[in-house]
Amino acid sequence: MNIDELKNIVFENGIVGAGGAGFPTHAKLSAGVDTVILNGAECEPLLRVDRQLLAVYTDEILMTLSLIVDTLGAKCGLVAIKSAYKAAIGSVKNSIGNYKNLELKVLPDVYPAGDEVVLIYETTGRIVPEGSIPISVGTIVMNVETVLNVYNAIYLKHPVTEKYVTVTGNVKCPSTFKVKVGTSVAELIEKAGGCLEEDYEIIMGGPMTGKIVDRKAPITKTTKAIIALPKDHPVITKRKTNISIELKRAMSVCSQCQMCTNLCPRHLLGHSIEPHKVMNAVANGIIADTTAYTITMLCSECGLCEMYSCHQSLSPRKIISQIKTKLRQNGVKNPHSKKPEKANIMRNERLVPMERLISRLALNKYNVDAPLSADTIVPSGSVIMQLNQHVGVAANPVVKVGDMVKEGDLIGDIPNNKLGARLHASVEGVIIDVTDHSVVIEPRGDFNG
Ligand code: SF4
Ligand code: SF4
Structure with a gap:
């Protein structure tokens, strides 16, 4: 297989970064890379x-990673897993010897080990320059589930x-x-036995970077978790704080201790x-130094500073x-391009x-096993297939109300030369609604039996 064939298979099958980013995977695959990093950090x-x-589909994932490394002409694939994930490490250790171009890298159990820039440093010692992407240091990073999706496609x-x-x-x-994909959050909560309290909120994604969503929200290609928490849980109340109140609080109580920067x-x-x-400039209305605002474009929004x-x-x-969004809306581009050669000498002490993070977030009682179920959840109601569940342009619907579709049929396509990901029906059924944002399928047939 050559790179174009691989990219074509990945594009045709609508594969995007499944770890949460949603970047169309075919657009990441290119020559000029010497290292492919499998992101098994799952740091939230x-x-x-x-x-x-990684523990269950070890060979499917490793053989596909190995194929990607060879196809891109890279030297090696690094399987990066946190030290705490013993079963995954054990399983990978048993199989990795079969793949000469792969190597296991055990990561410290810290947050955010899965941030691409952090992961690349931890596994290769290279620092991605400001405002740059992994390929600038000869790497690409792929999530575990994304690689499994490439296996499924090939x-x-x-x-x-x-x-x-x-x-x-x-x-x-x-x-x-x-x-x-497209199943409602409410159905998943139900399958997990329901929530133990009536008054709860749902976070889609992790407690650090996820968003509060409605019970009707559909699962997308990037949803990694659904977390139900009491309405007064600190993770929820922090999400709900109002930006104007936060600005006033910054003005009155920011001590400029620099702990947010140090960590x-x-x-x-x-x-x-x-x-x-940034806090100092905002709190004191300083506008002479624009750097205090433009550096916001270098923030990954990992949430460590506020959580x-x-x-x-x-x-x-x-x-x-908020500042970053306003700058972008006004056409301001990132002016920062420093190429750091070394990490801070205190970095290891400040990971x-x-x-401690779980404890600070008051999540100890929820930090329990969540075993992998053997069955696929079959939705009992309609599935909502969002047309923009990836980075780039939204998919254009290629079906209309009344059409019958089978699982895997193309329902949304991407115009030529635009960045985006194709969308396929997740169930067999009839199309009951098509809008600019979504295609809704009502399951029918044996599949839903
Ligand atoms: S950690 Fe940062 S935001 Fe908080 S008080 Fe210190 S300087 Fe201000
Ligand atoms: S500024 Fe805060 S949210 Fe942004 S990268 Fe640093 S710790 Fe993370």
Whole structure:
């Protein structure tokens, strides 16, 4: 197989970064890479998907990674797994000897080990320059489930119609399910035995970077977790704080202690992001130094500064995110391009252990197993297939109301030369609605029997 053939298979089958980013995978695959890194860090608390897939589908994942390394003409593939994921490490150790171009890299159990820039440093010692992408240092990073999806596409001719999702938090039976894309969050909560309290909120994604969603929200190709938490849980109340109140709090209580900067993972790799400077500029209305605003473009939004570092419970990330959005809306481009050669000498001492992060987030009681279920969840109601569940342009619907579709049929396509990912029906059924945002399928036929 050559690179174009691989890219074509990946594009045809609608594969995107399944770890949460949603970047169309075919656009990442190119020559000029010497190292392909398999991201098995899964660094958000409570998530279980990638470590389970690595333990169960070890050979499918490793053989596909090995094929990708060879096809791209890279020298090696690094399988990066956190030290805490013993079953995954054991399984990979048993098989990796069969793949001469692969090597296991055990990561420290810290947050955010899965951030691409952090992961590349931990596995290769290279630092991605400011505002750059992994290929600038000869690497590409692929999520575990993404590589499994490439396996499904190449060997089983199966497009992305299913997703592995950990359903956890305040539910009766925390579990990891394989679900049809487009299934509602409510159905997953139900399959996990329901929530133990009536008054709860749902986070889609991890507690650090996920978003509060409605019960009707559909699972997408990037959903890694559904976490039910009581409405007054600190992770929920922090999400709901109002930006204007956060700005006022920054003005009145930011002590400029710099702890947010000292622990910032990107800052520790030599990038110019310094959240305390942003807070100072915002709190005091300083506009003479525009750098304090443009450095926001170097923030990965990992959330460490506001969920862990700040002793005053301020929200640097929220404020940084707001500034970044405004700058982009006004056409301001990132002016920073420093190429750090070394990480901060204090970096190792300032890494944030997962155990302490989980404790700080008051998630200890929810940090339990969520075993991988053997069955695929069959939706009982309609599935909502979002047309923009990836980076780039939204897919154009290629079906209309009344059409019958089978699982795997193309329902959304991407115009030529545009970045995006194709969309396939996740169930057999009839199209009952088509809008600019989604295609809705009502399951019919034996499949739903
Ligand atoms: S950690 Fe909090 S109080 Fe300290 S500088 Fe940062 S935002 Fe201000
Ligand atoms: S969210 Fe905070 S800690 Fe994370 S990269 Fe941005 S500034 Fe740094």
